[in-house]
């Protein structure tokens with residue numbers, strides 16, 4: 001089969017690999033669409049890969065080509081979304097339903113070969129069937145949608161609040177959509193890129209704020225009558241937005257860090273003191289899982305896709321054939337050139 005194999009930093013080669021052999025509980029999925037995630041960038045452009053050679057790719061959907069002898073639920077020909085986390089299911093965290101906190105996990109597309117290939121093997125418990133009404137391109141984005149929903153569920157979001165979303169990247173645009181579906185009073189998206197902010201407005205943002213604009217603080221203070229936001233969702237993982245989230249928080253707010261920091265993070269004592277003064281709650285969010293595995297984040301994504309209330313096509317920036325994967329990464333090498341999700345298709 002064809003696969004995009006990462007051999008080292010900046011070294012992806014599309015080459016022939018053996019089709020993966022199946023364990024009895026596993027299925028072989030012919031990948032139809034697969035996403036490039038922000039977390040893949042340091043693996044490809046830097047040295048963050050778990051090992052080499054490896055096939056990355058953990059956001060994917062396709063059709064079931066073959067099933068192992070012990071598979072009971074999934075059938076050949078089913079259209080399925082792939083779930084990348086393989087928790088041990090034995091440790092205390094797993095038994096408590098905290099699969100993302102499992103220390104003995106494996107992960108399709110970071111620890112074992114993933115979906116930037118014609119075929120990928122996964123346990124049947126990691127496959128969610130879906131119908132013809134959802135496209136493979138949309139289904140490949142169920143994972144990042146589940147990440148966004150998980151964060152809002154984690155902080156107990158119940159609607160009615162003005163939500164600030166920091167970062168208009170893929171996760172930010174998905175948090176925006178989920179905040180609206182779950183009944184946000186209003187959603188304001190913050191970013192430094194006008195094109196991303198324009199996409200945010202198309203996807204339903206009530207307000208957008210360009211934080212490169214001098215005096216942008218006046219904008220959000222006006223929008224919240226000086227009070228700040230009851231819910232602050234940080235999705236960029238940048239030190240600038242992490243500090244800004246402390247400024248944006250209203251008294252007694254909920255602040256959630258969804259973005260993964262990639263640099264040293266420093267707060268002045270005055271900035272940090274805002275947490276004391278405002279008595280806001282700061283929470284971190286990790287991945288997209290809850291019990292029963294993989295969690296309602298996944299099922300709700302498929303449900304609201306069917307309802308037409310979740311627009312996953314709206315976050316797609318470009319689509320490439322798997323053969324064109326290096327063209328996709330050439331775009332990532334140009335700072336600011338990628339304005340949304342890039343999908344790889346097997347056509």
Ligand SMILES: [Zn+2]
Pocket residue numbers: 037038039058059
């Ligand atoms: Zn990801």
Ligand SMILES: [Zn+2]
Pocket residue numbers: 087088089090091092093094095102103104105
């Ligand atoms: Zn475990």
